[in-house]
Amino acid sequence: NxxxxxxxxxxxxxxxxxxxxxxxxxxxxxxxxxxxxxxxxxxxxxxxxxxxxxxxxxxxxxxxxxxxxxxxxxxxxxxxxxxxxxxxxxxxxxxxxxxxxxxxxxxxxxxxxxxxxxxxxxCIPCQANSTSVNRDPLQPTITPRAAWEFISMDFLGPFPNGKYVMVMIDEYSKYPIAEVIGALKVEVVKEAAFKVFSAFGLPSVIKTDGGPP
Structure with a gap:
């Protein structure tokens, strides 16, 4: 009932x-x-x-x-x-x-x-994953052989609250990782990247589109 x-x-x-x-x-x-x-x-x-x-x-x-x-x-x-x-x-x-x-x-x-x-x-994780699917993929010259060997890195934002999102995508598993950052400044990005690398290790190759920061 x-x-x-x-x-x-x-x-x-x-x-x-x-x-x-x-x-x-x-x-x-x-x-x-x-x-x-x-x-x-x-x-x-x-x-x-x-x-x-x-x-x-x-x-x-x-x-x-x-x-x-x-x-x-x-x-x-x-x-x-x-x-x-x-x-x-x-x-x-x-x-x-x-x-x-x-x-x-x-x-x-x-x-x-x-x-x-x-x-x-x-939803930041959903938008990060959507970005990894919808954007033109980066073309690696060598196919990664293991997880976290090659990663692609990009930035989303600014969002309405003034924040940005640093997105790292493992090219082997396509798994996205997102970190909210307050500004597109080198020191801010370095701190966020260090946090990710401390948890997952240092990749062999980091690929970006050449944009800021």
Whole structure:
């Protein structure tokens, strides 16, 4: 039934990091969902502008015995928990389509798809990996024989917060490593590179496109 399904989603799909009690509390505090619950429970009027996104799906909406709103068998997530739910679904850094698919079979809130797209566009590891796939590949004269023998190095940014990302890609495994840096200055890049090399070792060849720094 609906109660069991909600428990299953919270326990298995969200890795028990989102408790039912917390979901119930945040749902009760959400102004829009509070209005929505009132309208559903009292068969009220749907003319409130805050309920525009719910009006066309009103026949699919219901409320559990403890006040959680459902669309069919999907949990309607209060605004205060939407970012957390998005991040939980994207923990494995899946692409946009996979993340949408994972979310849409379990939860719902207005503009979910657009929120997923915005999250992934702001995800530094995903953007680093996308850059490694979409840019014209560097052409090595010798094929690497082992991991971390040849690496390609590039920079992304600036991002809205003024930061940059230094990206290193192992040409053998195509594994990307990203480090956030505050500026494209030699001393800043050297410090970030030293951190990576301390963890993974010094490669035989480092390739860049010749750009700054």
């Amino acid at each position: 609906c109660e069991e399904f909600v428990n299953m989603v919270l326990k298995l799909s969200l890795h028990q990091t989102l408790k039912r009690s917390h979901l119930r509390e945040q749902t009760s505090k959400d102004p829009t969902l509070s209005k929505l619950r009132t309208v559903i429970e009292n068969d009220g009027c749907w003319d409130d502008p805050d309920l525009t996104n719910f009006k066309n799906i009103r026949d699919e909406l219901s409320i559990t015995s403890d006040g959680i709103v459902l669309r069919g068998l999907r949990i309607v997530v209060p605004s205060s928990l939407q970012r957390k739910v998005l991040e939980l679904a994207h923990v494995g850094h899946q692409g946009i389509s996979k993340t949408k698919e994972l979310l849409r079979c379990k939860v719902w809130f207005p503009n979910l798809g657009k929120c997923v797209e915005n999250l992934i566009k702001q």
